[in-house]
Amino acid sequence: MLIERRSVRRLASAGLIAGFLLAGASRGAEPAATNRAPSATRSAARPRARYTDGRLPARDPPRQPGGLEAWGDERFFHHWHIQRNAVSGHCRLLDGGGQRHAWGTFDECLARLEAIRRDRRLPPMRGTAVIVLHGLDGSPETMQPLAAYLAASRTMQVLNVGYPSRRGELADHARALAGVVEHLDEIDQLHVVAFGLGNVVVRRWLADRAKADVAESPRPQLQRLVMIAPPNQASGSASDDLEMLVSVLGFTAARLDDGWESLAAQLAMPSCEFGIVAGGRGDDRGFSTRLSGDDDGTLSVAVTRLAGERDFLLLPIAHAKLPGDRRVLDATLEFLKHGTFARERRDTRPKG
Numbered sequence: 515m516l517i518e519r520r521s522v523r524r525l526a527s528a529g530l531i532a533g534f535l536l537a538g539a540s541r542g543a544e545p546a547a548t549n550r551a552p553s554a555t556r557s558a559a560r561p562r563a564r565y566t567d568g569r570l571p572a573r574d575p576p577r578q579p580g581g582l583e584a585w586g587d588e589r590f591f592h593h594w595h596i597q598r599n600a601v602s603g604h605c606r607l608l609d610g611g612g613q614r615h616a617w618g619t620f621d622e623c624l625a626r627l628e629a630i631r632r633d634r635r636l637p638p639m640r641g642t643a644v645i646v647l648h649g650l651d652g653s654p655e656t657m658q659p660l661a662a663y664l665a666a667s668r669t670m671q672v673l674n675v676g677y678p679s680r681r682g683e684l685a686d687h688a689r690a691l692a693g694v695v696e697h698l699d700e701i702d703q704l705h706v707v708a709f710g711l712g713n714v715v716v717r718r719w720l721a722d723r724a725k726a727d728v729a730e731s732p733r734p735q736l737q738r739l740v741m742i743a744p745p746n747q748a749s750g751s752a753s754d755d756l757e758m759l760v761s762v763l764g765f766t767a768a769r770l771d772d773g774w775e776s777l778a779a780q781l782a783m784p785s786c787e788f789g790i791v792a793g794g795r796g797d798d799r800g801f802s803t804r805l806s807g808d809d810d811g812t813l814s815v816a817v818t819r820l821a822g823e824r825d826f827l828l829l830p831i832a833h834a835k836l837p838g839d840r841r842v843l844d845a846t847l848e849f850l851k852h853g854t855f856a857r858e859r860r861d862t863r864p865k866g
C-alpha cells in the first residue's frame with residue numbers, strides 16, 4: 515500500500531510538471547506579434563487627451579467626479595463657455611460642440627478663452643440674448659430642443675446655461691447666473707426662459723440684483739421672462755407643498771426650515787414682462803391623483819400663478835415633457851418677440 519501511494523504521488527507530480535512544460539512551450543511558440551497585440555489595442559482605444567488646437571496637456575486631467583450634473587456654467591462668449599465642477603472645483607473651457615479646450619483654474623480657462631478670442635478675431639456679442647435654464651436633475655441637454663428652436667429664429671443669441679441643481683445652495687446658483695449675465699458686455703436686451711427650479715434661481719438672482727448697491731441700473735436689463743412650470747407660491751395644501759418641495763426643488767427644499775415661506779422671502783417679483791406656461795388637463799383632476807385640482811403630474815396649476823403675469827398658457831402636457839413640446843416652443847418664441855403667447859392676442863393697435 516505504501517509503495518502504491520508513493521507511485522500515485524510521483525505520477526501526479528509528473529503530470530503537473532508536464533502540464534506546466536506544455537503550457538510554456540505553447541506560449542513560446544506564439545508569434546511575437548500576438549504578444550504585442552493586447553497592448554497595441556489598449557493604446558489605440560485610449561489615446562492621450564489632446565486639445566482641439568493640437569496641443570498635448572502636460573498630463574491628462576483626472577476624471578471629474580459627479581457626472582454631468584456636477585458642472586455649472588460661469589462665463590459665456592458666444593458658444594464658448596467656462597464651467598466649474600461643484601465637487602472638485604476644477605474648471606474647463608468648452609466650445610459649442612462640447613470639446614474641451616482647457617482645464618484647470620478659472621483664470622487659466624479664461625486666459626485660454628481670451629487667446630482664442632484674439633487669435634480667431636471673434637466679434638463681440640451684440641444685440642439680443644436669451645438665457646435658457648433647466649430644472650431639477652436637468653442639464654443643458656434637457657433644454658436643447660428649446661434652445662435650438664430659439665436659435666433657429668436668428669433673432670437672438672441663445673445661452674443654454676447649466677448649473678448643478680442637486681449640489682450647492684440656491685444662492686450659489688443665483689451667483690453663478692449673475693456672473694454669466696454681468697459679462698454679457700455688449701448685449702443690449704436680455705430674455706430668460708426657465709423651467710421648474712430654474713425659475714426659482716432666476717427670482718433669487720433678481721432679488722440679489724435689486725439689493726446690489728450700484729450707481730446705475732445694471733446692464734443688460736431683463737426684458738422678458740418665460741416661466742415654464744414654475745413653483746411660484748404655496749398651494750395651501752400641506753401634501754401638495756411637500757410634493758412640490760421634493761419633486762421640483764430637491765435638496766434646496768430640504769435645507770429650508772419652514773418650507774415654502776422660508777424660500778419665498780428670498781425671491782423677487784419680476785419687474786419685467788413675464789408669461790407663464792403650465793401643464794394641466796383643464797379640469798379638477800389633472801394628471802396626478804396625489805395633487806388636488808388640476809396639475810401636470812408634479813405641480814398643481816395653482817402654484818404656477820404669480821401676480822403681475824402678462825400672459826398665462828395652460829397646455830395638456832405632463833411636467834417633464836413641457837420643455838420639449840412644440841407647442842411650448844412656439845409659444846415661448848412668440849412671447850419673447852411680442853409679449854404674448856398667442857398671435858391672435860397681440861395688441862396691434864397703433865401706438866400713441
